[in-house]
Amino acid sequence: xxxxxxPSVFGAVHLGYLVIETSRFADWRRFGxxxxxMHHDDLDAGLMRFRLDDQECRFLLRCxxxxxxxxxxxxxxxxxxxxxxxxxxRAHGVPVVEGSAEEAxxxxxxxxxxFPGPKGLTQEIYTTPVVxxxxxxxLASGWITGDSGxxxxxxxxxxxxxMRGYFSTVFDARLTxxxxxTISGVKLRIRFLRVNERHHxxxxxxxxxxxxxxxxxxxxxxNIQAAGLDDLARSYERVHELGFDMALxxxxxxxxxxxxxxxxxxxxxxWEVGWNPLVIDESTWEPSTHQGISVWGHTPAGRTIxxxxxxxxxxxxxxxxxxxxxxxxxxxxxxxxxxxSSEL
Numbered sequence: 001x002x003x004x005x006x007p008s009v010f011g012a013v014h015l016g017y018l019v020i021e022t023s024r025f026a027d028w029r030r031f032g033x034x035x036x037x038m039h040h041d042d043l044d045a046g047l048m049r050f051r052l053d054d055q056e057c058r059f060l061l062r063c064x065x066x067x068x069x070x071x072x073x074x075x076x077x078x079x080x081x082x083x084x085x086x087x088x089x090r091a092h093g094v095p096v097v098e099g100s101a102e103e104a105x106x107x108x109x110x111x112x113x114x115f116p117g118p119k120g121l122t123q124e125i126y127t128t129p130v131v132x133x134x135x136x137x138x139l140a141s142g143w144i145t146g147d148s149g150x151x152x153x154x155x156x157x158x159x160x161x162x163m164r165g166y167f168s169t170v171f172d173a174r175l176t177x178x179x180x181x182t183i184s185g186v187k188l189r190i191r192f193l194r195v196n197e198r199h200h201x202x203x204x205x206x207x208x209x210x211x212x213x214x215x216x217x218x219x220x221x222x223n224i225q226a227a228g229l230d231d232l233a234r235s236y237e238r239v240h241e242l243g244f245d246m247a248l249x250x251x252x253x254x255x256x257x258x259x260x261x262x263x264x265x266x267x268x269x270x271w272e273v274g275w276n277p278l279v280i281d282e283s284t285w286e287p288s289t290h291q292g293i294s295v296w297g298h299t300p301a302g303r304t305i306x307x308x309x310x311x312x313x314x315x316x317x318x319x320x321x322x323x324x325x326x327x328x329x330x331x332x333x334x335x336x337x338x339x340x341s342s343e344l
Contacts, residue, residue, distance in 0.1 A: 016058075045063075111127050177288050179289070
């Protein structure tokens, strides 16, 4: 039986945690706890975690120079799904490493495997999260996780077809829709991929017609979903009051209808807090293309012409540094060819 004849894992995969490498622990503690409103735990001098729910870990911050997300952890429903994905990765000749007991413990999981991912983002899979008996201590009333996973990750790419191919091969990701947007004269296409009922767990943004990447971090932004509109509004106020930079003001997206804002993290990538996105009905959903990311709002904050020129210079320099890909997992789908960048 070929990989593509095997049962699909779609619906059994959920974004579970993210690993962030930073040396700015004090700023992150204030950002995550006092501004965003999450539960915070210190493990030791070089490790801390944030919780959103009863899982021990949703964000693991470790000491290091990257100032970036370095790994994404995917919660799988059962051991059969775990073994199916492990077999897929191994069948393509990609190395798989078993996480140590200590690594699993710091992530709050019982079984952990890792393998290479696009843009140097390590992909980690696990089956059983450890549930904490400790009551949540946080400013937010709650966060939406469950069957939808904990939110999404957005990545810019000079090789969007390969990136989409990777997540389709490994997780049977489906295309939800696309957005065409022009920012400062640059035309972008953003593809939104889902692995369960959440509108998207991954967004892949690319400059149309040019193999450049205008973002220096692996992840452009990450998203978590607030339980209530008051939670979103109050965290927005706290971000301002505590002096953290706001990237985009409150607005509503065209495709998933989510209300959200974007703050800039101490590491430089953006953090989106959203509320009330639509949930996909697989029996009726058809992909489409939207014009512009927002129905209203999402106004850029604090961007100067100097910032814009710096981003253009960064994009130009990206031509000289090839984007990391995992060709063995990124190429052929059922049709036996690499998907073109223009394909939905």
